[in-house]
Amino acid sequence: MDTPRRLPLGYANFAKIRAQNRIFADKTRLIYELITEDTPFFLSRPRRFGKTLLVSVLKAIFEGRKDLFKGLWIYDQEYDWAPHPVIRLSLATAQNDTPEDLKNSLNYKLNLIASKEKIKLEPGAPADLFLALVQGLNLKYGESVAILIDEYDAPILAHLDNTDLAVKIRKTLKDFYGALKDCEDERCFVFITGVSKFAKTSLFSGLNNLTDLTLEKKFANILGFTIEEFDHLFKEHMEETLNEFISANSIEAIKTVADLKAKILGWYDGYSWDGKSSVLNPWAVLTFFRKREFDNYWLETGHPGFLENMIKTGQITISDIFHKNFFTNSMNVIDIGAKLNLKALLFQTGYLTVARTEFTDEGAYYFLNFPNLEVKTSIAQLCLSLEDPIKKPLLLVTQGKAILETLINRDADGFRLAFQSFISNLSCRVFTYNENFYSMMFTLAIIFSGQLCEPQKEVAGGVMDLHFRSRYGDDFVIEFKYVPLPSTEDDNYESRKKELMEKARDKAFEQIERKRYYFCFQGGGNKIFKTALIFGGRSEILVDFQEARNWILEWDEKSRVYAVKET
Secondary structure, eight states, X not given: OOOOOBOOTTOXXXXXXXXXXXXXXXXXXXXXXXXXXXXXXXXXXXXXXSHHHXXXXXXXXXXXXXXXXXXXXXXXXXXXXXXXXXEEEEGGGOOOXXXXXXXXXXXXXXXXXXXXXXXXXXXXXXXXXXXXXHHHHHHXXXXXXXXXXXXXXXXXXXXXXOHHHHHHHHHHHHHHHTHHHHTTTTEEEEEEEESOOBOHHHHOTTOTTOEEOTTOGGGTTSSSBOHHHHHHHSHHHHHHHHHHHHHHTOOTTOOSHHHHHHHHHHHHOOBOSSSSOOBBOHHHHHHHHHHTSOOOOHHHHTSOHHHHHXXXXXXXXXXXXXSOOEEEGGGOOBOTTXXXXXXHHHHHXXXXXXXXXXXXXXXXXXXXXXXXXXXHHHHHXXXXXXXXXXXXXXXXXXXXXXXHHHXXXXXXXXXXXXXXXXXXXXXXXXXXXXHHHHHHHHHHHHHHHTOOOEEEEEETTEEEEEEEEOTTSOEEXXXXXXXXXXXXXXXXXXXXXXXHHHHHHHHHHHHHHHTTTTGGGTTSSOOEEEEEEEEETTTEEEEEEEEOOOEEEEXXXXXXXXXXXXX
């Protein structure tokens, strides 16, 4: 067996990765398409996905360092490799406690580049220094300038839970990025990347031709490891890891390379920006092969801390996270000061990914889901007060699937056992047992099962608690109820408990019928099940099902019209 190539964990410098022969996924075919187009580009991807490394690759190309690309696709293409001056700015390290701090930090970064290039910049606003630096480099080298901006949104994201300050920071950045339009004659390439996508008018109003690559199919896999790349790059690491697992007998179910690959894909694959192809999280994969242990690595360093603060301060509720998991391209923006577009925020930060797309006359609809077990665990920990750990994530997947199957098969006894087992593996000490708690636990169980669901679905009659469609096409309309049971037990306790639970069940069915929650699913010929989930005290569960009347439109030859037929 060949010695595995070294892992580039923590490396974002392309020259060092190549010099040390570390693992590198060749994306230069896609990069070539970017550098041969005359337009500014924007790309949004979650943290820990390789954006900084991509910027480093672009820098090496525009510096004309062809030697670094030997063996890569672009090396043999017709490209002149003419060196250009490059301005590379990362705002991830910009001071941003106040707008003034940000201005001073931007000026410091620009002056540092100017000093290395022996260009004198006069004191002024950051935008003035930016423009002067571009013009100075253009004049010094006689070549147009490549501008690469990494983590353009970091100063705003740091204060997303403080709207007033975020608005002021945005104003400072908008003024700064305004220099990009004024230096149009001196620049040859602009590439801007970050986590979030803010409305173009709020930050880049001058860049009318800014091309957004975020949801463009051609560039869906420009970051992350495709399965083909994974197979090619990690063959030796897979064999070494498998041998270690077998020797230690650490995971009984893993006996072959195929077993190991399936487990890795379940944990770290599933990110998609087109609803068809998927990529693995590079940081998580590299960390896994370093530690050779399945764990949640993304939550440690990649998840956005501002989400925690927004949940803690009540700006986001748990039900908000699971509600309406879809958007259109025009909705995939964050606008500070307006109502928070939580779905766009969760998508951009990596908690949700594109599960499928539907194309209509109004445009594309992107339906979202959680990409893999690592992120499901992360979202569960966010929901569970950000403090208590998840005990056994693989077991939760199995139990979540069992819960889903018992519902699909309308197995009330099986559901009670599976759901109680699921809850026992979650550390829920800080929660009060009530309807919200149980509805959240149920939603988490469905998420761990891999099933798309829609909590708090709005229909004409009101807002139903939850809806999902089974793999057989059956619709389940679910209403939750919580019953505080008597605190003292006596001879009549069991009968009183049963009476209270059954009354709550009847009330749930009555509500579904009265508010016509299931009417919007009629007409497709599928089965519809009204489902009452009643929780009592800390451990009592009652689940019951009623099949709703359904109808289809059927052509009547005699009257020559479509007629309603009940099924």
